[in-house]
Amino acid sequence: MQSSGSASIIMNNFAIVPVSRFAGSSAAIRRPKEVAYFSYDDNHQFHLDERSIRYYYPPKLGADLSKGFNTFQQLDDTADDHLDSLLKTIIDLERRTSTKCTADIVTWRGMMTKIMATPFDNMNGFEMNATRFQDSIFIEENHEHKLESKKAQHNQSSRPGAPSQDLMAYWGYKFEVLSLIPDQWDPTSREFIEGREDVIVNNYAQYCSVVKTGIGKAKMVIGGEVDALWDRKPDNKDDSINWVELKTSAEIENDKDRLKFERKLLKFWIQSFLLGVPKIIVGFRNKNGILQRLEELETKNIPTMVKKQGRGTWDGNLCINFTASFLDWLKQKITGDGVWRIRRRERSAMIEIFKNEESGHGDILSREFIQWRTQG
Ligand code: A3P
Ligand code: MG
Ligand code: MG
Numbered sequence: 001m002q003s004s005g006s007a008s009i010i011m012n013n014f015a016i017v018p019v020s021r022f023a024g025s026s027a028a029i030r031r032p033k034e035v036a037y038f039s040y041d042d043n044h045q046f047h048l049d050e051r052s053i054r055y056y057y058p059p060k061l062g063a064d065l066s067k068g069f070n071t072f073q074q075l076d077d078t079a080d081d082h083l084d085s086l087l088k089t090i091i092d093l094e095r096r097t098s099t100k101c102t103a104d105i106v107t108w109r110g111m112m113t114k115i116m117a118t119p120f121d122n123m124n125g126f127e128m129n130a131t132r133f134q135d136s137i138f139i140e141e142n143h144e145h146k147l148e149s150k151k152a153q154h155n156q157s158s159r160p161g162a163p164s165q166d167l168m169a170y171w172g173y174k175f176e177v178l179s180l181i182p183d184q185w186d187p188t189s190r191e192f193i194e195g196r197e198d199v200i201v202n203n204y205a206q207y208c209s210v211v212k213t214g215i216g217k218a219k220m221v222i223g224g225e226v227d228a229l230w231d232r233k234p235d236n237k238d239d240s241i242n243w244v245e246l247k248t249s250a251e252i253e254n255d256k257d258r259l260k261f262e263r264k265l266l267k268f269w270i271q272s273f274l275l276g277v278p279k280i281i282v283g284f285r286n287k288n289g290i291l292q293r294l295e296e297l298e299t300k301n302i303p304t305m306v307k308k309q310g311r312g313t314w315d316g317n318l319c320i321n322f323t324a325s326f327l328d329w330l331k332q333k334i335t336g337d338g339v340w341r342i343r344r345r346e347r348s349a350m351i352e353i354f355k356n357e358e359s360g361h362g363d364i365l366s367r368e369f370i371q372w373r374t375q376g
Contacts, residue, residue: 013350014329019119019318026317027324030214032276034241035101035221036093037209038085044075044204046085048092052207056228056244056281057185057193058294059178065171065248065289066163072170073202080143080363083108086223087369089210094372101221103212104331107139109224109274116270116323118344118351120263120314125149125346130330130353131339131361134373136221137330140364142341163289173201175248175283175291180228209243209275216324218331224275243277245299251284251292262310269302269316326351339364 039052086108090101105112114126127145130137154165163171177199181189210223230242247268252258268280280297297305303316330353334340339357344350356362361370 017349022318022321026320027216032211032213034209035212036089038089040206042205052205054180054228057181063291065174069170071200075203084366091372103221104218105220106136109222111139113270116319119322125344128342131364132334137334138364171289172248173203177201218327245272245277245280248283266314272299
């Protein structure tokens with residue numbers, strides 16, 4: 001037991017290394033199943049419907065991803081939204097089904113991605129807040145830490161002549177606009193597809209899927225954005241959904257680039273694995289942001305591809321086992337009332353947790369959610 005600063009009471013560490021103790025065949029996993037969804041519209045207003053679902057239709061190669069950068073409408077995400085939209089969606093689900101949506105862990109997909117990538121991502125730290133309420137642990141990102149890391153990333157000087165971080169982020173959104181249509185393809189889509197290059201890019205709209213899933217003994221409810229549908233949702237709600245994740249990446253020209261891409265695949269894989277997204281479409285672009293080629297990756301094949309054809313820089317089963325152990329441990333630690341911090345500092349060999357507030361749930365849980373769950 002260690003003491004850390006004035007606010008914290010008890011500190012506990014979960015050792016990341018040696019990672020070899022998490023090797024071997026993977027712990028049990030539950031296939032993610034969508035239980036609810038919500039959309040943010042073009043003004044980023046929340047709706048309990050699927051209005052922001054988009055469909056994949058391949059983009060034209062040779063497109064200039066920088067086009068329209070000066071008119072980019074970028075969402076101001078400086079406010080802390082906590083878990084609000086996810087909790088609203090859970091309330092609605094429970095109201096409609098008259099059944100409590102139970103889980104050991106409730107969080108955004110982004111938090112689980114950070115945790116799962118930990119054994120092979122030494123460079124990025126994270127800070128999260130967690131609280132226990134009615135047998136579930138709710139985890140949110142620590143907003144101050146998020147803003148600080150964003151600022152640090154923004155201030156990172158790019159190599160002379162290299163595109164700015166902002167421009168590269170734009171390329172990702174532009175690629176989405178060039179690859180999406182608002183409805184399933186029909187002959188009238190042709191006109192829309194022709195006009196995609198001139199659409200003003202904004203990142204306000206999102207479709208978010210809320211899934212039930214599980215790793216090891218931990219049952220989870222997680223919410224996260226999905227980029228597109230390949231065809232349409234299946235009629236049978238138990239069947240998996242043909243989601244598509246879109247990604248851009250620098251064209252691979254040498255072994256160093258290949259290694260860099262393999263490392264990037266770790267996050268691509270985890271992100272899609274967690275929500276049950278079966279396909280990832282990578283738009284490779286050159287240094288000037290010109291779209292060169294597309295590659296379709298099957299999410300489930302990525303770990304084997306990295307092991308057998310790549311350099312084996314990461315191991316998917318190990319990530320799963322690490323997550324199963326960590327969540328098990330977390331469930332034993334976060335027991336009473338209060339707010340806990342979960343922190344991994346950059347390059348640190350452990351994840352620390354400590355209690356930050358003795359009682360209550362901080363701002364992790366909305367008043368609306370607590371009221372809903374305690375009213376009867
Ligand atoms: P790329 O992934 O093609 O770079 P997502 O891939 O999760 O759907 O996100 C869409 C785009 O948002 C990304 O496209 C990238 O442009 C931008 N983006 C997402 N997360 C980001 C981050 N942490 N920093 C900068 N840009 C980010
Ligand atoms: Mg996305
Ligand atoms: Mg994407």
